[in-house]
Amino acid sequence: MTTEVIRERLYDYIRVADDKKIEAIYTLLEDQIIPGxxxxxxxxxxxxxxxxxxxxxxxxDPAFSIEEAKSLLNEMKKEYQKSLKK
Incomplete structure (x- = not known):
């Protein structure tokens, strides 16, 4: 059974489970649940x-657009590749 199938089955179960079962599941996993x-x-x-x-x-402070940053990185990459060929 794939993780995706397990996840769907758990979602389905949680939707219909009674309050006691939901509380028990939450208690079991509480330490692993990180609030957003x-x-x-x-x-x-x-x-x-x-x-x-x-x-x-x-x-x-300076700032760069995405295009400027990509251009600078491409230039740096070319310089690095040149240095490897030496």
Whole structure:
């Protein structure tokens, strides 16, 4: 039986199981269940993002578009490959 099939069977079972069985399953797995992290609720993280934006907008820190970053990486890759041929 594949993991996908097992997962579907567990989903189906949990949907119809009585409260006692759900509580027992949860108790068994509780230590392994990690609550989701919502970055927008993390004040320290949001403050860091705000500071980075402020520094970028003030011209203190540079930023690169995806295209610029890809181009720079391709150039670095070519230089690296040249150095291997020497």
């Amino acid at each position: 992290h919502h970055w927008s609720e993390d004040e320290e993280f949001v403050a860091e993002l705000d500071e980075r934006v402020r520094r970028y907008e003030a011209g203190i």
